[in-house]
Amino acid sequence: MSHLLLEARNISKSFGAVRALENVSLSLERGEILGLVGDNAAGKSTFLKILAGVHLPDHGELLVEGKKVVLRNPRDARHMGIEMVYQDFMLAPNLDIVANIFLGREVTRWRVFQKLEKKKMKERAAQVLEELGVQFKSLNTLVMNLSGGQQQMVAIARALLYDPKVILMDEPTASLSVRAIEPLLQLVENLKERGCSVNYVSHRLPDVLAIANRIVVLRSGRIVAERKREETNLEEIVYFMMGLDRKEGDA
Template sequence: MPRLSITGISKNFGAIQALSNVSLSIEPGEVLGLMGDNGAGKSTLVKIIAGNFQPSTGEIAIDDNKVVFNKPLDAQREGIEMVYQDLALSDNLSAASNVFLGREPLKRFGPFAYIDYSSMNRVSAELFKQLKSETRPRDKVRKMSGGQRQAVAIARTLLSEPKIVMMDEPTAAISVRQVAEVLDLIRRLSDRGISVILISHRMPDVFSVANRIAVLRRGQLVCSKRADQSSPEEVTGLITGAIETA
C-alpha cells in the first residue's frame, strides 16, 4: 500500500498552468528524488502536499485514505512534515529550543507554568542519538555547521512521528563533509520507515540516496522510475527536454 498517492493533480494560478495532471506515489520508507529545472513545478507540488496550496483538480491519499488539506496544520495531522531550504531555525536559541519551538512542554507549580527545559534537552538528545548526529541539545544553533542545522530541523519533524518528510535542497551551499552527514540523516529516516521526498538539483546526492526518481518539466511528470534503472545523463536529458519521457 502506498504511503502517499497523488492522482491527477493540476494547479492553475490564473492563466498560468503550474502543474498538469500529475500522478505519483511513494511507499513507506522510500526515498523519492524529485527533480526538475526552476519553474518546473516542484515547489508547487510539494506545497500542495504540505497543505500550503489546494490543487485545482486531483486527489491526495494517505495510506489509501483520501485527504483534503486546507492548511499546513491539516497535512501535519496526517503525518506530513516539511523541511524548507532556509530551515526556519532561530540562531540565538539552543538546538533543543529549536526542536520544540512552538511546542514547548510545560511544568506547573500551582497557578504558574514554566518551560520544562530538562525534558526538552532529554528528548532532543534521544532524537539526535536516533539520527546518529553529534548535535548536542544545549548548543546554540548559530555555532553549528550546515549538517548539524539539518539535524536540528529533521529532529523537529520527528517530534510528531511523521509518515512523510519533504526536504527542499538540504545539501545546497554546505561542505562535502556536511553533505555526507545530511545524506546519512536521510538514510536514517528511511530506515525508520519514514518516506522522504528529496527536492534537489544535485544529481550525485539524489542518486546516492534515492530509491526512485521523478522528473517534472513545465508542470508535467515526464519520469517516475527506479533510480537504479536511470542515470544522471538520462535525468539531465529529461530536465532539459532533450529526452521527452522515460
C-alpha cells in the first residue's frame, strides 16, 4: 500500500490565455495537514478544484493510493474519499442544518435517504456534529440564521458525512469572525487525529504555520517552495510567496 494518499503529477491547467497551474506535482500523505499558500491568483483554488473533480487538468495525472484516477466531477472525487469544503460554503440558506448536511448527495443515495425517516437523517447529522465537537440548539434551525462560524461547521459536517480520507479546505477562515478561527483550527487538528488528511489553503500564514505539517508555496501557478513546518518560518514563506527569492533579471 502506497503511503501517499493522493498524488498529483505534473498538473497544468489554463483558462484561455491564463496559465493557472504549470507542472504542479504534489502529494498528500496519510494523516497530514498540508498547508498550501500563495498570493492572489497563484492557482490555489484551481489546484484544489482539480483534486475535487471540479476541473479536469489539461495535462498531468492524479493517483489515489497509488492508482491512477480521472476525476470528472465532484461525485467521482467523493467515491475516492475526497471531499472539498468550498470558500463560500455552498449551503442553502433557507434549508435547515440537517437538510444542508445531506445536500448535494448523489441521487441514488439521496433517494435512499428520502425514504429513511427524517429522524434517521437527523440522528446521523447529530452524530457527525458531535464527532466534530459542535453543538447547536436545534438541528432544525435555518442556515441563514447561523453565524459564519456555525455555517462553516455545517459545511464541514457535510464533507464528513461519508468518512472521507481527504478534506480540501479553501480559505476556511475567510468568512469567520476572529473568535471563530481558533475553534476551526482545532477542528482541523481533530480531523487529522481521526486519520483524515487535510489540504488547507489559506492566506492567513500564522494559521497555516500553527497547524500544517508541511507547507507548499505556489506562485504564478508553479510550486516555488516546499518545507516541513519545523524547517521554516513566516519570513521565509512570505519571501517565497512574494518572489523575493528571485534575483534581478530572472524571468
